[in-house]
Amino acid sequence: MSPIACTLEFVNHHIVDNIQRLPTAVVGILAGIGVFTALVSYQLVLYPFFLSPLRKLPGPPLGPNLLIGRFGEIIRGEAGIPQREWVKKYGTPLRVVGPIGLQRLIFTSPEALQKILVSGWTANPRPKFMRDILGIVAGYGLLTVTGNEHRQMRKAMNPAFSIPALMAQVDMYHDAVDSLVDILNDKISTEEEKTGAGQGKVELMYEWMSKVTLDIICLSAFGYETDSLHNPHNELAEAYEELIKLQTGGNLSRFILIMSIPGVPRFFASEWAWKHRNMIGKLPTLRSAEILLDCMHRIKDVSTRILAQKLQEAGGLDSADTSTKKDIMSLLVRARKAEEEAREKEKAKLGMGVAAAGVESYRMSDKEMMDQVLTFLGAGHETTASGLAWTLWLLANDQESQQKLREEVSPLFEVSTTENGSKIRRGRPGYRELKDLLWLDAVVMESLRLYPPVPMTFRQAATNDYIDGIYVPKGTMFYIPIRVVNTLVDVWGEDAEEFRPSRWLPGHLPDKYNVNPSLSMMSFIAGPHACIGKTMSIMEMKAVLAPLIANFEFEPSYAGQNAMPTAAVTMKPADDMPLRVRRVRA
Numbered sequence: 001m002s003p004i005a006c007t008l009e010f011v012n013h014h015i016v017d018n019i020q021r022l023p024t025a026v027v028g029i030l031a032g033i034g035v036f037t038a039l040v041s042y043q044l045v046l047y048p049f050f051l052s053p054l055r056k057l058p059g060p061p062l063g064p065n066l067l068i069g070r071f072g073e074i075i076r077g078e079a080g081i082p083q084r085e086w087v088k089k090y091g092t093p094l095r096v097v098g099p100i101g102l103q104r105l106i107f108t109s110p111e112a113l114q115k116i117l118v119s120g121w122t123a124n125p126r127p128k129f130m131r132d133i134l135g136i137v138a139g140y141g142l143l144t145v146t147g148n149e150h151r152q153m154r155k156a157m158n159p160a161f162s163i164p165a166l167m168a169q170v171d172m173y174h175d176a177v178d179s180l181v182d183i184l185n186d187k188i189s190t191e192e193e194k195t196g197a198g199q200g201k202v203e204l205m206y207e208w209m210s211k212v213t214l215d216i217i218c219l220s221a222f223g224y225e226t227d228s229l230h231n232p233h234n235e236l237a238e239a240y241e242e243l244i245k246l247q248t249g250g251n252l253s254r255f256i257l258i259m260s261i262p263g264v265p266r267f268f269a270s271e272w273a274w275k276h277r278n279m280i281g282k283l284p285t286l287r288s289a290e291i292l293l294d295c296m297h298r299i300k301d302v303s304t305r306i307l308a309q310k311l312q313e314a315g316g317l318d319s320a321d322t323s324t325k326k327d328i329m330s331l332l333v334r335a336r337k338a339e340e341e342a343r344e345k346e347k348a349k350l351g352m353g354v355a356a357a358g359v360e361s362y363r364m365s366d367k368e369m370m371d372q373v374l375t376f377l378g379a380g381h382e383t384t385a386s387g388l389a390w391t392l393w394l395l396a397n398d399q400e401s402q403q404k405l406r407e408e409v410s411p412l413f414e415v416s417t418t419e420n421g422s423k424i425r426r427g428r429p430g431y432r433e434l435k436d437l438l439w440l441d442a443v444v445m446e447s448l449r450l451y452p453p454v455p456m457t458f459r460q461a462a463t464n465d466y467i468d469g470i471y472v473p474k475g476t477m478f479y480i481p482i483r484v485v486n487t488l489v490d491v492w493g494e495d496a497e498e499f500r501p502s503r504w505l506p507g508h509l510p511d512k513y514n515v516n517p518s519l520s521m522m523s524f525i526a527g528p529h530a531c532i533g534k535t536m537s538i539m540e541m542k543a544v545l546a547p548l549i550a551n552f553e554f555e556p557s558y559a560g561q562n563a564m565p566t567a568a569v570t571m572k573p574a575d576d577m578p579l580r581v582r583r584v585r586a
């Protein structure tokens, strides 16, 4: 008998016969294990490494853990830095595999970014898992809608973020910033009574930036006074503080994994989940979900009250009255009312149905309005706080740039003497004055370039396409590597990773700098989904920095202190950034 015939005989007698003798349930379990193993092998190894059309692209090897691939490194490492190292080592386009065998592509060429974010934005939307997470933590507003729905919503909101609207809002920043200056000044006085004049005080600057930006966004976006600077137990401030703490690497990856399970996001968004959050939190892996549900409920409560108040105010207002409230929400509510009135007039004039008259247009519902409140809070608070904290860090480590900034901003402020005899510089610079300061602008832009508060984001191919000459199958995920693009040596030169604000002075930007669309400095990304709050947050950062630098000197709090950017949704400092703050010497 041939060896093959022998083997078949053996299989028939010893394996098939034995299987036939096994109980059906055991056979079922064995078959299940077999199918599961085959599927797992296909997903983790066979498809990404032997079948995928992307398998030949360069990129880091699979990594120590077959299941999570390089994901652990990304989550544990400094935000955006593993990706930067891979781009330096392998070039782009590059492929990263994992978790669970999923393939992610990184492109850095302006042509590819233009295609993904600008010309092909509808074919490359934010992935569903990302929209689901954003929906829960930042409302189902501009951050979660896509295509035509996004176009209409964005069009309705753009006027509230226009330059004239912003010019009127800058005045609302000053009270909060003045309070912060007073608080820091008092803290220094108390400390120096113990340690001696000129010693200053170490303060956690991220915490202060988080409070001042919460107070500013609440006032300028909704006309709502939080005063979290004086009242740390403010309901919104407390809820956001807890929410931000949840963003650490481990929590975040667990959360992303849980939210990727079909049906889970809808479940978390339900009233039932909120009511039973204590029960859900009993499962150790879902403890953070309980905290999240609780925080979001508290934040939603406040948002509902804010919107109800706005709607009530709008009911009694003449929509054409521009002398009334200037906050973004009031502008949106009034714009909606004005549009409705115009439509009614048109309808009456033409004497027919609205649709028939051709005057039917987009109307943001109350629910959508309320989601915008959450979106502004979620997208506009912590981002600006991180941007400010990193700017202070960079200035603390570059005394020359800090002093130059002080010389530029000081003329905007007048010196007055406080009750305890210390000198305070006070002023209320407006939009134009702040905008015209070239060094202030250079410092803010350079800080946002090096430490982008949102270090990366995602997109997903909704169709098969060619990008940079590579065939990209539908479903492929893209890392939009904001921090990597912002520091490309090819664009920014050999000192791309160094803080050098002078590169932003007129005439000094590199030749390869892409301005419109902004594909070399992507901190606010580019295209129709680019940050609607860009101009607002840059102006806010300037309005906070100018009086801080006019009044105080910032230094690292100890020798050898390092920056600690976390790899979370926003890149906040893991240590809340302790800095030594001294009064400016006269």
Ligand code: HEM
Binding pocket: 126, 142, 143, 154, 221, 375, 376, 379, 380, 381, 383, 384, 387, 452, 453, 454, 457, 458, 522, 523, 524, 525, 528, 529, 530, 531, 532, 533, 534, 536, 537, 538
């Ligand atoms: C330094 C501060 C800020 C930074 C670095 C920043 C960054 C970004 C980035 C990168 C995106 C795109 C995210 C993506 O597509 O995946 C974005 C979108 C957005 N941001 Fe900001 N942001 C900042 C401040 C603000 C402020 C102050 C507001 C509003 C008050 C705001 C509102 C939004 C909204 C609504 C979107 C979604 C836009 C759309 O899809 O049409 N942001 N932001």
